[in-house]
Amino acid sequence: MINQATRLGIESRIPRASNQQSASVELGSYQLEKRTEVNAKWGQADINDWILSLLKLHHGEVILDIACGYGLTTLLAAKAVGPSGQVVGTDLELAFIRTAHDRGKRNQRLTFMVHNATTPFPFRDETFDAILCNFAIYHFPIVDLFFDEVYRMLKPHSQFLVTGPDPANNEFLYQVQIAAGGKITALMARDTFKNTTKERLRPHYSYRYHVFTNIITFPSIDDFTRYYSDTTLFLVNTPVEERAHQLLKVRQVLENSPKLQNKKVVGGYLARKL
Numbered sequence: 001m002i003n004q005a006t007r008l009g010i011e012s013r014i015p016r017a018s019n020q021q022s023a024s025v026e027l028g029s030y031q032l033e034k035r036t037e038v039n040a041k042w043g044q045a046d047i048n049d050w051i052l053s054l055l056k057l058h059h060g061e062v063i064l065d066i067a068c069g070y071g072l073t074t075l076l077a078a079k080a081v082g083p084s085g086q087v088v089g090t091d092l093e094l095a096f097i098r099t100a101h102d103r104g105k106r107n108q109r110l111t112f113m114v115h116n117a118t119t120p121f122p123f124r125d126e127t128f129d130a131i132l133c134n135f136a137i138y139h140f141p142i143v144d145l146f147f148d149e150v151y152r153m154l155k156p157h158s159q160f161l162v163t164g165p166d167p168a169n170n171e172f173l174y175q176v177q178i179a180a181g182g183k184i185t186a187l188m189a190r191d192t193f194k195n196t197t198k199e200r201l202r203p204h205y206s207y208r209y210h211v212f213t214n215i216i217t218f219p220s221i222d223d224f225t226r227y228y229s230d231t232t233l234f235l236v237n238t239p240v241e242e243r244a245h246q247l248l249k250v251r252q253v254l255e256n257s258p259k260l261q262n263k264k265v266v267g268g269y270l271a272r273k274l
């Protein structure tokens, strides 16, 4: 398929569907959908409004959304840059890219492709007016090349928005986890994104740290427990045969909690290339 992406020196890369999608991809995709649904249903704020208010995109701009998931933000960015702009969304997972592609296929200024963000990107130097990486960088096992590539692909003085968990993120979920006897694993660290990202940006960008807060109020203990178990990070160190027992303990903790509210706190560096 050839579309406007050819102007960027690429063609749309949507590999053919495979029936052998891994269980972990299916699980990841399910979780992302579920969490997005919960945020929209019971949250009081929308992260995409926040992202777009920070980036202030203009008609005609060329945007890259790295690790775009199934492309919710990417689609909104395409709307913001209008018919003269172009937007590319990339993600490691074929399942997400296929969904994103299906949702955006009537939009000729939008391209999705499978790409691992820890490897070189197929775009020329100084291609993009803005690059976004929302809630994904902490999944990348190495980030050196990622930061080099973002810098290389940005036009001079253009913007990079990178978001991740703020140290105050998910406080209630963590309290529940500890009270129910669950472990806090290294994977669940909330305090590394803020500092490590700042160190990477400091030499090459002017930047400011912004915070987005979304309080999610669950209508019932069942709904909270489902959310907790969908966020499998909280069960990951519990052997499979003990998970049902841990969930029972979680329910007991919730029965004694005055409110069923979890606060999502997302930190975002809005950085301008020096």
Ligand SMILES: C[S@@+](CC[C@H](N)C(=O)[O-])C[C@H]1O[C@@H](n2cnc3c(N)ncnc32)[C@H](O)[C@@H]1O
Pocket: 032, 066, 067, 068, 069, 070, 071, 072, 073, 090, 091, 092, 093, 096, 115, 116, 117, 118, 133, 134, 135, 136, 139, 140, 141
């Ligand atoms: C929490 S989701 C966020 C998705 C999207 N940015 C959003 O805001 O909805 C994290 C995303 O990072 C992607 N991801 C993880 N490791 C990646 C990598 N090495 N390269 C590209 N994408 C990756 C996952 O497939 C997933 O879509």
